[in-house]
Amino acid sequence: MSLTAWIRRARTPEPVPVRREIAVFEPADLFDIEIKDNPETNPVLCCTGDSAGAAAFNALWLKRIASSGRYAAAVSVRGQGGTPAADGGPEARAHDVVQAAVTVPRQTVLIGHGEGAAWAALAAGRYPAAGLVLVSPQRFPKQLPKPVGEPPILLVVSESETQSKEVQAVADEYGITPLTFAGAPDDVFKGAPAEGLLDAVLSWLDAQKR
Amino acid sequence: MQEYSSQAAYDRGEAVCVIGAGASGLIAVKNLRENGFEVDCYERDTVLGGLWNPQNQHSPLYPNTHLVTSRSQTEIPDFPMPDDWPDYPSAAQMLEYLTSYAKHFGLSEHIWYGSEISHLETVEGARFEVVVKPAAGSAARRLRYGAVIIATGHHWAPNLPSYPGLDDFRGTVMHSSQLKDPSRLRGKHVLVIGGGNSGVDIACEAAVNAASCVHSVRRGSWHLPKYLGGEPSDYALARLASRPKLLRRFLTDRILKGPKRLAQRMGIETPGHGPGDEEPVRNGRYLEHVGDGSIKRRGEVARFDGYDVAFADGTEIRPDLVVLATGYQPKIACVAPELLGGTRDQPAPKLFARMFSPKAQTLAVAGLVEPGVGVLPIVHWQTHAIARWLQVRKSDPERAESFKLQVNAESSHNAVSAADDSPRRRLVVDAEEYLASLGRIIDTLEQEPAK
Numbered sequence: 001m002s003l004t005a006w007i008r009r010a011r012t013p014e015p016v017p018v019r020r021e022i023a024v025f026e027p028a029d030l031f032d033i034e035i036k037d038n039p040e041t042n043p044v045l046c047c048t049g050d051s052a053g054a055a056a057f058n059a060l061w062l063k064r065i066a067s068s069g070r071y072a073a074a075v076s077v078r079g080q081g082g083t084p085a086a087d088g089g090p091e092a093r094a095h096d097v098v099q100a101a102v103t104v105p106r107q108t109v110l111i112g113h114g115e116g117a118a119w120a121a122l123a124a125g126r127y128p129a130a131g132l133v134l135v136s137p138q139r140f141p142k143q144l145p146k147p148v149g150e151p152p153i154l155l156v157v158s159e160s161e162t163q164s165k166e167v168q169a170v171a172d173e174y175g176i177t178p179l180t181f182a183g184a185p186d187d188v189f190k191g192a193p194a195e196g197l198l199d200a201v202l203s204w205l206d207a208q209k210r
Numbered sequence: 211m212q213e214y215s216s217q218a219a220y221d222r223g224e225a226v227c228v229i230g231a232g233a234s235g236l237i238a239v240k241n242l243r244e245n246g247f248e249v250d251c252y253e254r255d256t257v258l259g260g261l262w263n264p265q266n267q268h269s270p271l272y273p274n275t276h277l278v279t280s281r282s283q284t285e286i287p288d289f290p291m292p293d294d295w296p297d298y299p300s301a302a303q304m305l306e307y308l309t310s311y312a313k314h315f316g317l318s319e320h321i322w323y324g325s326e327i328s329h330l331e332t333v334e335g336a337r338f339e340v341v342v343k344p345a346a347g348s349a350a351r352r353l354r355y356g357a358v359i360i361a362t363g364h365h366w367a368p369n370l371p372s373y374p375g376l377d378d379f380r381g382t383v384m385h386s387s388q389l390k391d392p393s394r395l396r397g398k399h400v401l402v403i404g405g406g407n408s409g410v411d412i413a414c415e416a417a418v419n420a421a422s423c424v425h426s427v428r429r430g431s432w433h434l435p436k437y438l439g440g441e442p443s444d445y446a447l448a449r450l451a452s453r454p455k456l457l458r459r460f461l462t463d464r465i466l467k468g469p470k471r472l473a474q475r476m477g478i479e480t481p482g483h484g485p486g487d488e489e490p491v492r493n494g495r496y497l498e499h500v501g502d503g504s505i506k507r508r509g510e511v512a513r514f515d516g517y518d519v520a521f522a523d524g525t526e527i528r529p530d531l532v533v534l535a536t537g538y539q540p541k542i543a544c545v546a547p548e549l550l551g552g553t554r555d556q557p558a559p560k561l562f563a564r565m566f567s568p569k570a571q572t573l574a575v576a577g578l579v580e581p582g583v584g585v586l587p588i589v590h591w592q593t594h595a596i597a598r599w600l601q602v603r604k605s606d607p608e609r610a611e612s613f614k615l616q617v618n619a620e621s622s623h624n625a626v627s628a629a630d631d632s633p634r635r636r637l638v639v640d641a642e643e644y645l646a647s648l649g650r651i652i653d654t655l656e657q658e659p660a661k
């Protein structure tokens with residue numbers, strides 16, 4: 001974040017605070033003595049544009065991430081799942097993501113799906129994420145902030161999306177090549193495509209040593 | 211770190227040494243690590259958080275200390291405080307916040323507690339040797355670093371005024387930093403000396419807890435309530451700062467009219483300059499206590515006499531307890547004043563852009579400013595700039611040159627008027643101008659060169 005961007009934000013009214021629903025799954029919650037919280041790895045915080053919010057990650061993601069020894073969390077931004085609705089556009093939702101990120105015990109990776117990818121990208125402009133993972137991004141802001149602290153960035157899209165202008169634009173913006181997963185953009189929460197996608201994300205994270 | 215003998219210095223290569231694990235030191239460690247530096251941070255106490263930690267042996271916190279700057283103006287730019295916290299968090303919350311910052315970014319593993327740096331000097335050109343003061347019975351440790359950032363704070367050495375007869379005074383005298391427990395005020399006739407934020411806050415505590423409270427203040431100052439126009443005052447005023455100059459002045463005058471009139475009614479002069487030029491007093495309760503008579507204001511103290519205290523106007527009172535809320539002497543003891551641009555006779559640092567040593571390229575000080583607004587964001591941008599400079603210095607000689615020219619130029623902006631001999635007022639910066647200056651410095655260090 002640039003100093004000017006910070007000054008601007010510090011002088012605009014803060015979004016109305018909401019009581020945010022945050023789902024957490026820690027390696028210890030798996031009751032598997034083989035799996036331990038690995039403090040060398042960074043936690044992961046997820047958000048999605050899906051109206052279910054944090055709950056969308058319950059079925060598969062959180063447990064799967066925790067099995068890799070990582071602290072796993074997901075947040076419902078204003079108006080999703082158990083978080084009450086409140087005023088504010090994408091910036092306010094990014095604020096919700098940042099507020100959730102600072103409650104995670106260690107510097108966290110941000111994973112955003114769909115419109116949630118846009119919020120995660122905005123959040124990474126204010127908070128030094130340990131990594132930024134964008135899954136099938138939608139409604140991405142035209143003006144993207146430069147991520148704080150130069151985190152590694154991963155863009156994952158379904159095969160059908162690879163040619164979309166939006167995906168191209170995001171890839172160009174960050175100067176990265178998207179990774180693809182088999183299946184439709186909405187197949188990310190359960191089933192075989194979701195498992196494949198998660199495996200790809202987790203092995204990328206491991207490779208970053210994050 | 212490995213063991214090292216007492217004679218040979220242990221060489222930490224290009225690692226950076228940060229002195230102090232208060233807010234400024236923590237922010238420095240985080241930003242240096244983020245920019246790829248190895249860091250060792252030395253803290254003389256056994257805890258982090260500096261003055262916000264009541265367990266720090268020398269903590270100047272007094273009963274019921276709350277922030278005087280509001281949450282959104284105080285939080286570190288890339289690590290906000292929880293948004294369900296009050297507008298003005300307590301000292302305990304401030305410590306909780308700094309602790310979670312340290313935990314979140316894994317800073318503790320880089321901090322060496324119980325390690326006071328007693329001395330540092332340049333070696334091999336731009337490198338430093340630091341001496342860690344020995345604990346009882348062991349030898350001093352010496353280590354070498356590529357760079358040093360001093361973040362030792364400036365609220366540790368009480369500024370103690372002298373008055374005729376003070377030594378023989380029969381009541382109790384203590385500095386504001388020694389008060390700690392509010393019960394010490396209970397039932398006492400209290401005299402508070404000093405009109406800064408400490409003096410005013412303590413006078414308010416005395417107004418409700420003590421038998422009586424007299425407050426001695428030697429000159430006028432701005433008194434701002436904690437809220438203006440329905441918003442935290444610092445936020446309300448900062449917002450106006452983005453307006454064009456004339457409009458800004460008009461709106462600022464308008465918003466400050468009420469507080470100014472109230473202060474006048476209580477017999478307090480408002481200085482000619484605006485509240486941005488010097489730390490304003492921010493306390494909404496004070497003037498009400500003056501208004502209901504529970505705080506009685508007096509001018510300067512002339513002398514102490516047995517049980518009595520006489521004021522310059524000839525009046526006398528007989529206090530049980532005198533609290534000297536007369537501020538602090540900024541002191542940096544671990545380095546020769548020359549390295550920070552001072553002299554033996556005039557040891558006050560004269561830094562480039564209020565942070566860079568004019569003598570050594572790899573020595574900087576973080577947090578040595580009184581900006582009258584939240585200090586942490588300023589330190590964040592200072593240490594961001596320092597970290598970038600340390601990178602650029604090595605990797606980009608051309609940019610390093612333009613940086614040097616620029617910090618030189620920036621430094622003349624905030625030159626201190628020689629007439630101002632008060633140690634604290636020498637640290638005052640206009641936040642608006644200083645932030646703009648930091649912004650230009652960071653741009654020079656980061657922006658793509660113009661084609």
Ligand SMILES: Cc1cc2nc3c(=O)[nH]c(=O)nc-3n(C[C@H](O)[C@H](O)[C@H](O)COP(=O)(O)OP(=O)(O)OC[C@H]3O[C@@H](n4cnc5c(N)ncnc54)[C@H](O)[C@@H]3O)c2cc1C
Pocket residue numbers: 229230231232233234235252253254255258259260261262266270271272275276277278279284325326327328361362363364365408544576577583584585586
């Ligand atoms: C009563 C009071 C209230 C304040 N309220 C506000 C407020 O509302 N808002 C605001 O923004 N600011 C406020 N401030 C300003 C405050 O200075 C900053 O908020 C901030 O805490 C400064 O942190 P620092 O790290 O620079 O200094 P400090 O907190 O003083 O930390 C310096 C650290 O360095 C250590 N140290 C010192 N010398 C050595 C050495 N030689 N070797 C090793 N370690 C050493 C000390 O033990 C300490 O831990 C207040 C200050 C006071 C005194």
Ligand SMILES: NC(=O)c1ccc[n+]([C@@H]2O[C@H](COP(=O)([O-])OP(=O)(O)OC[C@H]3O[C@@H](n4cnc5c(N)ncnc54)[C@H](OP(=O)(O)O)[C@@H]3O)[C@@H](O)[C@H]2O)c1
Pocket residue numbers: 275276277278279365369370371372386403404405406407408409411428429489535536537538580632634
């Ligand atoms: N709640 C909070 O967040 C909070 C609370 C307290 C302090 N602080 C901060 O901590 C810092 C220190 O504050 P502080 O109030 O302790 O100190 P300060 O701001 O330096 O104020 C010291 C006061 O004592 C007076 N004084 C100094 N020497 C004197 C003398 N010889 N005789 C009579 N009066 C004398 C000064 O008057 P002159 O101006 O005429 O020299 C001034 O009014 C400031 O940055 C302050 O904002 C914050």
